[in-house]
Amino acid sequence: MEANKMAENKPTLTLITGADKGIGFETAMSLAKLGHPILLGSRNRERGQEAVNRIRNAGYHADLLVLDVTNPDDIQRAKKTVTENTGYLDILINNAGIALDNHEDAATLSTDTIRKEFDVNFFGTVSMIQAFIPLLKKSKSGKIINVSSNMGSLGLASDPHSRFYNVSSLGYQSSKAAVNFATITFAKELADTNITVNSVNPGWTATGFGGRDTNQPAPAGMQSVQEGAQQIIKLASDARNNLNGTFTENDGILPW
Numbered sequence: 672m673e674a675n676k677m678a679e680n681k682p683t684l685t686l687i688t689g690a691d692k693g694i695g696f697e698t699a700m701s702l703a704k705l706g707h708p709i710l711l712g713s714r715n716r717e718r719g720q721e722a723v724n725r726i727r728n729a730g731y732h733a734d735l736l737v738l739d740v741t742n743p744d745d746i747q748r749a750k751k752t753v754t755e756n757t758g759y760l761d762i763l764i765n766n767a768g769i770a771l772d773n774h775e776d777a778a779t780l781s782t783d784t785i786r787k788e789f790d791v792n793f794f795g796t797v798s799m800i801q802a803f804i805p806l807l808k809k810s811k812s813g814k815i816i817n818v819s820s821n822m823g824s825l826g827l828a829s830d831p832h833s834r835f836y837n838v839s840s841l842g843y844q845s846s847k848a849a850v851n852f853a854t855i856t857f858a859k860e861l862a863d864t865n866i867t868v869n870s871v872n873p874g875w876t877a878t879g880f881g882g883r884d885t886n887q888p889a890p891a892g893m894q895s896v897q898e899g900a901q902q903i904i905k906l907a908s909d910a911r912n913n914l915n916g917t918f919t920e921n922d923g924i925l926p927w
């Protein structure tokens with residue numbers, strides 16, 4: 672049997688990185704409820720297992736992949752596990768991300784900090800895509816969803832009328848701009864295959880991202896985690912899979 676025939680009529684196998692909490696976990700639980708078996712990526716085994724148990728206890732399907740996206744051994748082990756267990760992957764959601772430069776001036780921001788952000792946000796995303804393309808090609812309808820940010824939009828950052836014009840977090844912003852470039856590049860390179868590649872901006876969301884204390888009330892304008900995960904879930908669950916090379920959020924298309 673051809674490999675992509677093997678994937679036909681199977682539930683939509685979905686791997687999400689950094690899914691033990693925040694937007695990643697919300698996406699995992701919501702897609703599990705929609706019938707997707709979840710491969711829940713977490714770099715922390717205990718927290719990852721707890722997250723898997725929450726999904727299983729709710730009556731849905733999830734398995735843990737201990738996966739630090741900056742660790743090539745972890746990525747290869749995850750690829751081997753999926754290859755041996757199913758032989759295909761339908762959706763890869765590159766959600767793992769960090770922000771370490773808290774609006775520091777670019778003039779004094781440590782390049783070590785910028786490198787750490789690129790390691791997770793950009794190189795982690797690219798490494799995962801490169802590793803999982805062969806398995807995604809064996810899906811009937813493959814998707815790569817890169818969780819980016821409006822902070823990485825060059826169009827918004829350079830628009831004097833945008834609220835992002837005066838925002839400066841060089842490491843985080845440029846790493847997410849690079850993620851968007853990866854989206855464009857892979858979308859074109861894979862255009863003749865069964866795989867689509869898109870970027871999504873969750874928007875400003877009430878998670879612990881960037882060290883925010885989740886016990887504190889969300890400031891005005893900050894979205895719920897459900898709202899933050901909405902566009903990712905919409906793209907992941909769209910059976911048509913007819914968008915390729917886009918950058919979207921809940922309100923529609925964003926400028927690159």
Ligand SMILES: NC(=O)c1ccc[n+]([C@@H]2O[C@H](COP(=O)([O-])OP(=O)(O)OC[C@H]3O[C@@H](n4cnc5c(N)ncnc54)[C@H](OP(=O)(O)O)[C@@H]3O)[C@@H](O)[C@H]2O)c1
Pocket residue numbers: 688689690691692693694695713714715738739740741765766767768769791795818819820821872873874875876877878879880881
């Ligand atoms: N929250 C927002 O306002 C916002 C806005 C725009 C975009 N985003 C993007 O949304 C995504 C999810 O963020 P979130 O708000 O849900 O933040 P979060 O609650 O901090 O979750 C981030 C997840 O990424 C994981 N992670 C970090 N480094 C990793 C690595 N090297 N390997 C694997 N996993 C790693 C974290 O694991 P640990 O628990 O081990 O640290 C955590 O599970 C990020 O890509 C972020 O850039 C967020």
